[in-house]
Amino acid sequence: MDRDEVVSATRLWRPRRVKRVIAIAALGISINALAQSPEAESLARCRGIIDATERLRCYDAMATGTPRLAPPEAQPAPSSPVPLDRDDPRSALIPSGKTAEDRSLLSQRWELEPDDKYGAFKFTYYRPNHLLPVHLSDRINRSPQSPSRTAPAAAEYNRPEAGFQLSFKVKLIEEAFGTPSDLWLGYTQLSFWQIYNSDVSREFRSTDFEPELIWIWPTNYSILGLRGRMLGAGVVHQSNGRELPLSRSWNRAYLMAGFERDRFVLTARAWQRILEDEGRDDNPDISDYVGRAELLAFYRWPNDTSTALRLRTTFKRNPSWGSAQFDYRFQLGEFLRGYVQLFTGHGETLIDYNFRKNSIGVGISIGSWY
Numbered sequence: 001m002d003r004d005e006v007v008s009a010t011r012l013w014r015p016r017r018v019k020r021v022i023a024i025a026a027l028g029i030s031i032n033a034l035a036q037s038p039e040a041e042s043l044a045r046c047r048g049i050i051d052a053t054e055r056l057r058c059y060d061a062m063a064t065g066t067p068r069l070a071p072p073e074a075q076p077a078p079s080s081p082v083p084l085d086r087d088d089p090r091s092a093l094i095p096s097g098k099t100a101e102d103r104s105l106l107s108q109r110w111e112l113e114p115d116d117k118y119g120a121f122k123f124t125y126y127r128p129n130h131l132l133p134v135h136l137s138d139r140i141n142r143s144p145q146s147p148s149r150t151a152p153a154a155a156e157y158n159r160p161e162a163g164f165q166l167s168f169k170v171k172l173i174e175e176a177f178g179t180p181s182d183l184w185l186g187y188t189q190l191s192f193w194q195i196y197n198s199d200v201s202r203e204f205r206s207t208d209f210e211p212e213l214i215w216i217w218p219t220n221y222s223i224l225g226l227r228g229r230m231l232g233a234g235v236v237h238q239s240n241g242r243e244l245p246l247s248r249s250w251n252r253a254y255l256m257a258g259f260e261r262d263r264f265v266l267t268a269r270a271w272q273r274i275l276e277d278e279g280r281d282d283n284p285d286i287s288d289y290v291g292r293a294e295l296l297a298f299y300r301w302p303n304d305t306s307t308a309l310r311l312r313t314t315f316k317r318n319p320s321w322g323s324a325q326f327d328y329r330f331q332l333g334e335f336l337r338g339y340v341q342l343f344t345g346h347g348e349t350l351i352d353y354n355f356r357k358n359s360i361g362v363g364i365s366i367g368s369w370y
Contacts, residue, residue: 105265105300106229106258111171111182112218120171125367126186127167128327130339132361135163135192141355146283149245156200162193163361169214181217192349206349212236226259226266235274240350247282248350250274265298288314289354290347291322305330312345323347329365339365 046058107113118124140159145151167188176183191207194200214234221228232255239249254271270293273286291312298308306329312322323345329337341361347353 104229104260105263105298106260107218110184110216110218110230110258111174112216112230117174118171120174123168123170125167126169127188128165128339128365129167129367130163130165130341130361130363130365132163132339132341132363134363135161135359135361137161137357137359139355139357141352141357144246144351144355146248146285146354148278148281148284149247152245155205156197157194157205158197160196161205162195163191163363164193165190176215179217181215184214184216186212186214190349206240206351208238208240208350210236210238223259226261228257228259230258232256232258236271238350242351244282246351248286248353249282250286251276263300263302267296269294269296283350283353286347286353288316289322290314294322303331312347321345332364335366337365339363 103116104113107116111117137159140157142154142157143151165188167186169184169186171182171184173183175181188210189207190210192205193202194205195202197203212234213236214232217231219228219231233253234256235251235253237249237251240247242248251274252271253274254269256267256269259266259268272292275281278284291314293315294310294312296308296310298306300306306327308327310323310325310327312324314322323343325344326342328340332338339362342359343361344358346356348357348359
């Protein structure tokens, strides 16, 4: 070793440099220990939570010093509202240890059991959210009319069009009035769009707005091999927001019940129209066409497809028996589904409440069903 190397080695081991080396080594050990600590594991777990609300709750728990999360192999993934016709993609278990196949479909839909409660003011699916780039009818209503409204001049509408529906619900009160029941607000908007028709400037032929207030009460009884899971009551307003003579609207109060068995769900609903003043009623005979009650049957198949059939009846032979709608969904991705809809009868939209037609729609669906 020459003189320069000896001098360099001596400088390296001066007391101040020794302290720096020790500090750097200690910092490295601390970072490595932190990376392997339970806090780091909890932080990584919080970062991996998909649902934003649950992720924030996880961070809050770490910041306030609440008991830290168990290791990943012992702690089930946090559950959050999931569509009724699919399993939770984040976990095969919920806190009770039930598998997704064991969970009540209606409870997932309406949060009937304690394991499915997620609190108030969280938006979840209600009716299907779908986009139909292709919607074709055998007839198109170019001159809508009602007994109280004069038909306008015929519009140059084409039978091919597009359609879409947006629908959600939010729980306003959990355990309302000191009972096991919940109070919900629902909203659905259905539109049909003459997107392929430049002669009418590609206008929206129809848009229906449907807010409703829903009170759901959990039940548990058996009837005809089905399990009665819920009773409900609600009030609903539906209108198309148009000026006369194309204005259509009505208000209803309804009662409903929900039943299930394994993958099968049946809901029944009957309503009574809230009458309006004769001079303000846009559609006085709407119940004789759209109906007074409906049955909805849903089945989720093992291959993650689903089918639904909705029947509406007027309880009268004339002038109409109501309508029928069949929905078929098949998986395209984790949250996306192919969607085929068949409709026959009256009342596909409010403007068509007394117009009989058959239609087919093809597109995609996000989320769940009725």
